[in-house]
Amino acid sequence: MVFDVITCATEYVRKIVEGCSGLKALLTDDETLSMIGLVYSQLEAYNKGVFLIEKLETPRRELIKHMKCLVFVRPNSTNISLLQRELSAPKFGEYHIFFSNIIRKTLLEELAESDTFETVTEVQEYFLDFYAVAPQLFHLNVLPCMLSNSGENPILERLVDGVTSLFLAIKMRPAIRYDANSKLCRFMCERMSVRMDQENALFDFRRRDTNPVVLILDRMQDPLTPLVTPWTYEAMIHELIGIKNNRVNLRHSPDAKKGFQEVVLDPKQDRFYNVNRYKNYGDLGVNIKSLVDQFQEKARYSHSTATIEDMMKFLEAYPELRSSSSEVTKHVTLMSELSRLVTSRHLMDVAQLEQDIACRNSLTEHQNQLFKMLENPNIHVEDKFRLSLIYALRYEEVPQNRMGEIKDSLKKLGLSAERLQLFGSLLRYGGNARRTSDIFQSKSILGMVRNTVRRGIVGVENVFAQHVPLIVHLIDDIMKGRLKETEFPFMTPASGKNVPKEILIFIAGGVTYQESRAVAIINGESQTDSEPEISAVANFAQSNGFRVILGGSTIHNSKSFLTEVSRVAYPWR
Incomplete structure (x- = not known):
């Protein structure tokens, strides 16, 4: 029995797409289209005879009787109504219907009554109701x-x-x-x-x-982990740019060239991403340079590629190489944008204090460092705010935490009253009175031992990776x-x-x-x-x-x- 969500999801999609021969169309809803797209590419579907992929809700006028229709949707009343409309005037020769979860008997009966032309050849429940x-x-x-x-x-x-x-x-x-x-x-x-x-x-x-x-x-x-700046490739991209259904929008990046303003991170198709998605920021830079150097050697490019800027110039200088190495261009562009944001927002300075607050109890020292951060004009106000929230979680019950002064400083920096209310909301949601778990590893003897061991082992090179x-x-x-x-x-x-x-x-x-x-x-x-x-x-x-x-x-x-x-x-x- 497989304990692997990608394998399970892929097997269901394979059964849907390959279950019958001939020319096929695939009708989905918004959710199932994304669920399929995460594990099965459009090219793979095309190679298995799927020449049309559309939403079930899309009106169709032309008859396509020579094609078989595969329907994969969630088993809800909206989709049943759309299927009833489809079957009342069928455009395809036959229908193979697959639901992503258990379908209620009443909905199934409603669907059966609509199949007056008897075009439905099978109805199956394939349990892919999640995003793998x-x-x-x-x-x-x-x-x-x-x-x-x-x-x-x-x-x-x-x-x-x-x-x-x-x-x-x-x-x-x-x-x-x-x-x-x-x-x-x-x-x-x-x-x-x-x-x-x-x-x-x-x-x-x-x-x-x-x-x-x-x-x-x-x-x-x-509530601490989502607030701490991550320093590994996949997590950094999501934190600083955003990932949605394996897609990254780079339209706001000054270094994103035409054709790379939206990129896909698919570990099945992208070997570099598959190998490096969990690598830390330092290793990532070394590995991207190695990737570029391999192409530089092929092109016999004699100039330096020591920095991200050098790599971008190299790719611009060789458009014919760039067109044949989209994987390299994609990751250099992503790394360039991450580097730009880390530098412009001084995130390394912010992250060191984040990690220290998350992993060590030192009120006076952390107060002094936090107020210095709040006074630093180079630090973005949202990063100051997030850092203050981490501090509030750590020291919420300490009378000398000076939270009033911290909020006043943020207010003077232009943070709205609505944003400042998040201090109260966060503590009501996940503060010490709400949690039973020891996120700071300081309540129990075992937790204190773990904390001490972690601080004793982690070296300077791992200062950004102390929080677990x-x-x-x-x-x-x-x-x-x-x-x-x-x-x-x-x-x-x-x-x-x-x-x-x-x-x-x-x-x-x-x-x-x-x-x-x-x-x-x-x-x-x-x-x-x-x-x-x-x-x-x-x-x-x-x-x-x-x-x-x-x-x-x-x-x-x-x-x-x-x-x-x-x-x-x-x-x-």
């Missing part, structure tokens, strides 16, 4: 994703649909654990448990040696059977006493690429050097045959995370 980003990472593209206090909410149902579809895709009926401090997580788990009971036959899989476990975690348990996401510690605790049931109780009981070898963590409220990278390293999918603490967990996981999948409502950067937090006026309780 990496072997260890999926998300559900749900925004907003931090919900009100109601248990009845369409967004909540979408989360349940997405996570249970993944259970079916990887063929497991897991034990379910949840964040006891979060009503959102409890609501999700109650519905998932009911769903599995209602569809008992679907979830009747061959028993594994150890029962898999899913942990539903609330983002409020770790909370999920690394939770994964370690699950693997070693010490995750507290008082904080993370079972919704469905585990069968047997065995520690689960397959672990799925879903973060309600959104996940980050930094957390995904940590899981990739734990699974052994990335050979990049990592923080000693992550490496230790990875060694234990790989030595004992553990595997982890990570999912979330969406994939956050600091901007999207704070936009969500700004919506949260009151805690869940």
